[in-house]
Amino acid sequence: MNYIWFLIIAISIIFGAINNKLSNVVTGILNGAQEAIHISLYLIGIMAFWLGIMKIAEKSGCIDFIAKLVQPFTKKLFPEIKNDKTATGSIAMNFAANAFGLSNAATPMGIKAIEEMQKHNIDKDSASNSMCMLLAMNTAGFQLIPATVIAILAAHGDKNPTIIVLPTLLVTIIAFTFAIFTAKVFEKIWTTQTTQEAQNND
Amino acid sequence: MINSLLETISLWIIPAIILLILFIGLLKKLPIYELFIDGAKDxxxxxxxxxxxxxxxxxxxxxxxxxxxxxxxxxxxxxxxxxxxxxxxxxxxxxxxxxxxxxxxxxxxxxxxxxxxxxxxxxxxxxxxxxxxxxxxxxxxxxxxxxxxxxxxxxxxxxxxxxxxxxxxxxxxxxxxx
Known part of the structure; x- marks a missing residue:
């Protein structure tokens, strides 16, 4: 992340200078900072709401119920947290919210899951295997129906915008499978934390 | 027709989930209002x-x-x-x-x-x-x-x-x- 971050900023400044747009780049810092505070504030609101709802779902046993349904699948993908019902249930709800395109609800549920995972994590500064798997699932963008895209196409006069549903689904399935597979392969190669986690589970 | 079906589903899914969770909470006699406040603090x-x-x-x-x-x-x-x-x-x-x-x-x-x-x-x-x-x-x-x-x-x-x-x-x- 250190190198990527440096690279993005260095490229911006160099290209800004070449294209005579350095003043735009500097204004970019200001606009970016403003956008960051906007998103954080927005997240506080929607996140607090869903975390409140999730608390009720947790205490009433809804999350445990969902956890039991999906455990056969999550056991394989998230071996470290297979006995944590709150984490398992949150992962399932995060996945479902993503699949239905409800990204506002998906983020708080995913954060709930990663918070639970942090409790099982020994090195609190460093990502555990389950966290990497959760993020792989979330960054692959699995979605059943791209409702917003369909709406945009329809707004521009497309008479048959649902024609893109099948190809889009195909693409997300490929990306999603690839992400899970890649995470599992890296889990085997990247051994820095696995030994610690094994001890943690004993 | 598929379009209107999609619209109905995406319109109803969030309200339905919220209603269901609150309803089950009440059914189990939980203090849902206090639990919501407690969770939202995070x-x-x-x-x-x-x-x-x-x-x-x-x-x-x-x-x-x-x-x-x-x-x-x-x-x-x-x-x-x-x-x-x-x-x-x-x-x-x-x-x-x-x-x-x-x-x-x-x-x-x-x-x-x-x-x-x-x-x-x-x-x-x-x-x-x-x-x-x-x-x-x-x-x-x-x-x-x-x-x-x-x-x-x-x-x-x-x-x-x-x-x-x-x-x-x-x-x-x-x-x-x-």
Whole structure:
């Protein structure tokens, strides 16, 4: 992340200078900072709401119920947290919210899951295997129906915008499978934390 | 007809979930109001934890967008882009899709307005927008919420999945509409 971050900023400044747009780049810092505070504030609101709802779902046993349904699948993908019902249930709800395109609800549920995972994590500064798997699932963008895209196409006069549903689904399935597979392969190669986690589970 | 069905489902899904959770809570005689307040308290804490992470990545990306580097890349790689059936107009979607979902939709709207709605370019842009996920944003927010600084293989996995998604989008679009 250190190198990527440096690279993005260095490229911006160099290209800004070449294209005579350095003043735009500097204004970019200001606009970016403003956008960051906007998103954080927005997240506080929607996140607090869903975390409140999730608390009720947790205490009433809804999350445990969902956890039991999906455990056969999550056991394989998230071996470290297979006995944590709150984490398992949150992962399932995060996945479902993503699949239905409800990204506002998906983020708080995913954060709930990663918070639970942090409790099982020994090195609190460093990502555990389950966290990497959760993020792989979330960054692959699995979605059943791209409702917003369909709406945009329809707004521009497309008479048959649902024609893109099948190809889009195909693409997300490929990306999603690839992400899970890649995470599992890296889990085997990247051994820095696995030994610690094994001890943690004993 | 499929359209109106989709609309009804997406309209009802969130209210239905909320109603169901509250109803089950009441049925089990839980103090749902107090539980909600209790859970919501964590929201503010998470938002403040995430802020510095978001600040770092969003300022950097905004600087990049303002510098004109993306357009420069598009013109330099023109021949290569033609070779892999990737119209230069779709390039901004690829670059912004890891950070901002709303920006991607903005670009798509722009492409749909300036190209034939049934053209390969519009189809590819739609399929790419529909299958994209804000990788950098997701990683920043999730790890920011719990203060993880070493991402291990999470970032590389996310970026490789993005790449796979882009390749898949071009292949599938070319196959269906090319």
């Amino acid at each position: 929201g503010a804490k998470i938002g403040i934890n995430i802020f510095p992470y978001l600040l770092a990545i969003i300022t950097a990306i905004t600087m990049l967008r303002e510098s004109g580097a993306i357009e420069a890349l598009g013109t330099t790689c023109q021949n290569f882009l033609n070779l892999i059936h990737l119209p230069a107009d779709v390039l901004p979607i690829i670059i912004t899709r890891s950070l901002s979902g709303s920006a991607v939709l903005g670009i798509l709207s722009d492409i749909a307005a300036n190209h034939d709605i049934n053209s390969y370019t519009t189809r590819l842009a739609s399929i790419m927008a529909g299958s994209s996920e804000t990788t950098l944003y997701v990683i920043t927010v999730y790890f920011g919420a719990i203060g993880i600084k070493k991402y291990r293989y999470a970032l590389i996995t996310g970026l490789l999945a993005d790449l796979a998604g882009i390749v898949a989008a071009i292949t599938v679009t070319y196959w269906f509409f090319g």
